[in-house]
Structures are given as structure tokens and as C-alpha cells.
Amino acid sequence: MERECIEIRWHGRGGQGAITAAKIVAKAMFAAGYTGVAMIPTFGTERRGAPVFTSLKVSKDKIFDLSPTTRPDIVVVLDYLLLEEVDVASGLKKDGLIVINSPRQPANYSFNGRKIAVADVTDLSVRAGLPAGVVNSGIIGAFAKAAHFVAMDGLTSAIEEEFSGRRPKENARAALLCYENTIIGGPR
Amino acid sequence: MQVIESGNVAAALGVKLARARVIAAYPITPQTPLTEKLSEYIESGEMDAEYIPVESEHSALAVCIAAASTGARAFTATSANGLLYMHEQIHWAAGARLPLVMCVVNRGVGAPWTVWNDHQDSISQRDTGWIQLYANDHQQIIDTVLKAFLLAEEVMVPVMVCYDGYLLSHTYMPFDVPDSSLTDRFLPPYNPAYSLDPKRPANLNTVTLPDVRPDIRGDMAHGYMEIRYLLHKSMLDAIPALKKIDERFASVFGRGGAPFIEPYLCEDAEYVAVSLGSLSYHLRDVVDMLRGEGIKAGVMSVHLYRPFPAEIIAQALSSCRGVIIFEKALSYGYQGALTSDIKSALYRHTQDSSARPSIVNYILGLGGREIATHHLYEAFKSSCSPDGMKGEETRWIGLKF
Numbered sequence: 001m002e003r004e005c006i007e008i009r010w011h012g013r014g015g016q017g018a019i020t021a022a023k024i025v026a027k028a029m030f031a032a033g034y035t036g037v038a039m040i041p042t043f044g045t046e047r048r049g050a051p052v053f054t055s056l057k058v059s060k061d062k063i064f065d066l067s068p069t070t071r072p073d074i075v076v077v078l079d080y081l082l083l084e085e086v087d088v089a090s091g092l093k094k095d096g097l098i099v100i101n102s103p104r105q106p107a108n109y110s111f112n113g114r115k116i117a118v119a120d121v122t123d124l125s126v127r128a129g130l131p132a133g134v135v136n137s138g139i140i141g142a143f144a145k146a147a148h149f150v151a152m153d154g155l156t157s158a159i160e161e162e163f164s165g166r167r168p169k170e171n172a173r174a175a176l177l178c179y180e181n182t183i184i185g186g187p188r
Numbered sequence: 189m190q191v192i193e194s195g196n197v198a199a200a201l202g203v204k205l206a207r208a209r210v211i212a213a214y215p216i217t218p219q220t221p222l223t224e225k226l227s228e229y230i231e232s233g234e235m236d237a238e239y240i241p242v243e244s245e246h247s248a249l250a251v252c253i254a255a256a257s258t259g260a261r262a263f264t265a266t267s268a269n270g271l272l273y274m275h276e277q278i279h280w281a282a283g284a285r286l287p288l289v290m291c292v293v294n295r296g297v298g299a300p301w302t303v304w305n306d307h308q309d310s311i312s313q314r315d316t317g318w319i320q321l322y323a324n325d326h327q328q329i330i331d332t333v334l335k336a337f338l339l340a341e342e343v344m345v346p347v348m349v350c351y352d353g354y355l356l357s358h359t360y361m362p363f364d365v366p367d368s369s370l371t372d373r374f375l376p377p378y379n380p381a382y383s384l385d386p387k388r389p390a391n392l393n394t395v396t397l398p399d400v401r402p403d404i405r406g407d408m409a410h411g412y413m414e415i416r417y418l419l420h421k422s423m424l425d426a427i428p429a430l431k432k433i434d435e436r437f438a439s440v441f442g443r444g445g446a447p448f449i450e451p452y453l454c455e456d457a458e459y460v461a462v463s464l465g466s467l468s469y470h471l472r473d474v475v476d477m478l479r480g481e482g483i484k485a486g487v488m489s490v491h492l493y494r495p496f497p498a499e500i501i502a503q504a505l506s507s508c509r510g511v512i513i514f515e516k517a518l519s520y521g522y523q524g525a526l527t528s529d530i531k532s533a534l535y536r537h538t539q540d541s542s543a544r545p546s547i548v549n550y551i552l553g554l555g556g557r558e559i560a561t562h563h564l565y566e567a568f569k570s571s572c573s574p575d576g577m578k579g580e581e582t583r584w585i586g587l588k589f
Contacts, residue, residue: 023360027192030362037192039360045303064469065561066355 005036005059006149007069011088012078015048017136020162021078022056024140028150028158029058038063051086058149076143077101078121078135089114099146099182101135106185117146119182121174128174130167137163137171141178152179189365195356198326198363199265199291199349200225202333204235205371208263208289212240212251216270217303218353219293223265245270249277249290256286257392259383261337264288267353268295268302268309275313282317282419284393287340287378288347289333290318294465294516295353296555304556305353307464307517311525317419319347319426320494322464324450326363328491329356331443334366335433338375342429343422350493352466354556366441374440423495430492448497449504450489453479457486459572460505460545462530463514464490467559471514474564483572496529502537505530510546510577512568516553523582524549546577552585559586 008025012018019041026039036059042052055069070091077088080102089098089111096114101121109116121138128138137159144152152175159175160168193201199222203211211230213223229235238255242248245266252262266274271292281288292310296302310320321336323329329351336347351357384390396412403409410418430447438444452472454460461471468489478485488504505511511534515524522528527549538544548571553559567585570576 023192026360030190030192035362037360037362039192040355041358043303043354043358063361064472066359066466066470067558067560070560 008056008074009072021136116185125174129170138174138178141175145182196222198329202330209260210255210262218357219267245273261378265291285344302555311517323351454486458484461487498533502533
């Protein structure tokens, strides 16, 4: 009897804020009634800029398995160039979803029929007033648009709380802009 | 207040709520964020304490020993080789009967160098005279830190609160942070019966002769052996003391009831897994899978490892057929230390030798080797039969040769 659990793997680069993004989603989903939440970063000996990932497990029941996810329902990629370095779709379920920060269209990608969502988070975040390179608030908007697990207003308030004193409004605006500009490509 | 934070932050919040007055620590992965958080609380004025930076773990504990000798509530934290570097002072703190609390954020020990989780560091400190408590999740980390101060001060024995590096220290999960008005009620300020004071100079723990002898006032003073016996007796007293503290904690915060062991589906179980820390919770998923197949399985977390609640553990296990002990540490050349302790408890406390359960010991997860649910499932299930319990007693999971 396996507990019903949504597993989301976040791929980024050291220092890019994938853990913060996953933590914000964890908080919003907990507030939305998922009492079992565990966000489990996997640590190697990486340095700034190196590929990193973290696993977010969300359930109605307490999470007891704190090992990294190997069968994610959703994969979120904070930098499309990671696709050249890391097998980000490894273990992604057949009906899974992959969300990518990329200037390219979904049609440029193929993951064996998995649903693909793309937003140019890097560009949209600058337009929202953030310094170049901050993408961890914006990617949450793209995730919310594609995954429907949690409402945007819950996420923007979680974003403002997390970035309190560090451009909270701009970070929330970045998430909203990305939400509005996420392009979803169906299975092909 | 419910928060979602890391296990290290849960520990730091517990120490802040306990109103520790002196913190001395040296950074080491994966403990570092805990002491960094405490230094932030002190710097911002949220916590009224002295943070004393030191050049090593040995000095960190020496500072805490000095602070506690003057009557201050003191705290430190470390991991792995940092803990081992403290080793001489760890014995000293227990012998000096100082009620320190230390978080051990469990990590494998070098050589070869590793930063990842296992339990070899704290298990290797088993015989130092410290109380050892293991937490399974973030709620237990913060709650155990609070209880640890009270326990230490009640029996005058230092306490290690052990929790898994990365798996708990760096994982984020929800937990309740109790209100300080309640924690102050639960844990009053530390008022030692005796403390060092420059106005009353004293020499503590100097050379103590093998035999008893009259002291400076002519009263008979303990010899070394009496002092050691009293430490052992206080350790045993910590078992009923922890039970009372846990009951008091439950009456204030509504959580508790499992101060020594935490059984899951053990009542009618034929095969019971036993483990320390977050692994014992992971095994609950496996127990659910085995129950789904009709196998009467259960799992027991050992929360209090020293003093060892031998009678309680033996009673909990005496009616099952097999005990399967999963350990992230071992006594090289023999077996896991928890396995030896459980076998010894069953030998002493089950009168009918033919009714004693069989024992299997799995060694796994050393140096952060991944423990997947299916590894646990395969090992656990293969042991759930009389034949499965036969053969090698100590078996390794996940070796790749």
C-alpha cells in the first residue's frame, strides 16, 4: 500500500535558488491542506553554478520516505542549458509534466510524449523589475500554470513572505508574469 | 505556530526557546546551519546568550564545560570527526556531571572523508556517560531539545540529541514551534545546587584516589569508583525521569507518549524491524507494503539509546518471531551495536529461552549510500520467515562489488 504522493523534482544550478523555489511551493501546498510535505535537497560536493536538484514530496499523509525521488510526476528546470548536462527527465512518469525556463517554444523539445510547459523566465523576471539572473520566483508562476496544484494567490503571498526585504513585490510580479506567459505543449 | 523549515532550524529554535545562555561551536557539515542560525538569533537580539567562537570542537566543549560549571545553561553541536575531536572532553563533561545539551547531526566518519549521513559518529560515543536520544523528524528534534535540557538538569548528566545529517538536517518539513510562554513554563531557568564563583574558589575534579578518604573538613569523600557508580546510577535514573518529563511535556504541548521507543503496528507483529532515527520512519512505508501482502510486520523506533531501556525493549519484542535490526553503524569485527544491545536485553529479560525471537542485523546506508524503499522491502520481506532468519546474522544491504 503506497501512500498517494505527488513528487516534484527541481533542477537548477548551485546558487540559483531551486531550493527556495521548492520551499515556497511546499509552504503554499501545506497551507492548501497537504499536511505531508517534505522538500529533500540532494547534496553532492557541488559548487556555485554546478547542476543541483531537490525533491519535493507532497501528500495528504505524513511523508516517511526521505530518499530522493526517482519517479517524479513533475520536473521543473530553472535553466534550459541544464538539458545538455543532466538527464532531467530521468524516471519522469509517462503522464508526467516538465516545466522549463527557456526562450524556446515547446515544439523544440520532446520527452517521449510528456507534457511540456515553457516560459522565458529569465527575460520575464527582468521585465518584472528583478536583477538579471533571478529566476526562482518566476519559475513558480510557470509551475502553477502548468500543474494546477495550488492557486496563484497562495503562491504570491508565499513568495512575498519568503522574499521579505528582498524585492517581494517584484518577485511576486515575476511569478504572475510567468504564469500569464507560460506556453504549454501537449503530448506529441 | 506551524512552520516549514529544515531540521537544523528546528534544533536552533529549540535551543532558543530553551534560553541557553552560552553557545560555543565550531562549524562542520551538516551541523553548520544550526550554529549559524543560533549566531543570527544572538546577533539580532532575539536570543539573550553569549556566542563564543572557538578554534576547534575540543575547545567548543571545553567552553561549554566551563560555562556550565559557573551555572549557565550551555549548548554545542557538531558532527562526525568534530565529535571525535571532542572525545576527551565528552568523557570529562559526563564525569564532571554537567547538564550540557549537544546536538549531534549524524554523519559518517573519515577516513575516507565523507560528509554524508550514517550513525557511526554518535554510536562510537555510546560509552562516554552521556544520555543519547535519537529524533525521527523535525517535530521530535525541537521537542527533544527542550526535553533534553530538563532531563540533563534533573539527573545532572549531559545529553546528546542525535538526528540524521541531510536526511533531517537539510530536509524541510512542517513542524510546530511552541509558544515561548509555554516553553518557559515547561523549562524553568537552570538553578544549580552548586556552581563556580570567584568569591568561593574551588578545585573541581582533581586527582581522586582509588579509595575513599577524608576531605579537607574531615568528612569521608568518594573515591573514583564511587563517583563512577553514581554516574551509572544517575544514568539509570534518567529512564523514569524521562518518562515523567515526557508526561509533563504532553500535558503542556499535547505531544508525547513515546519517550523510549515508538512502535508502529507492533502489537500483533510476528516480525519487527528496529532502527534509529529517520530510517525507522522510512521503514513504516515498508511495513504498510508487507501488511498489504498479509505479512504481520511492524517497526519500532528506539528513541532513548543510552541509558538503554532494556526491559521495555525486551518486553516490546518478546512475543514476536523475528527481530530485524537495520543499522547505519557497526562495531567492526562483530555487528551493529544496537543488535548486540537488543540481544543482550532479550537474553536478560525473556526467561524462556525457546521463546526468544530470532535476530537478523542489516548494515546499510554507510556514508550516505542511498537507501531506497525497495532495498528495505527486499531485505525485510526476505527475513519474514523462519528460513529467512537463518544464515548470516549480520548482512549488508546495497554493497556493489
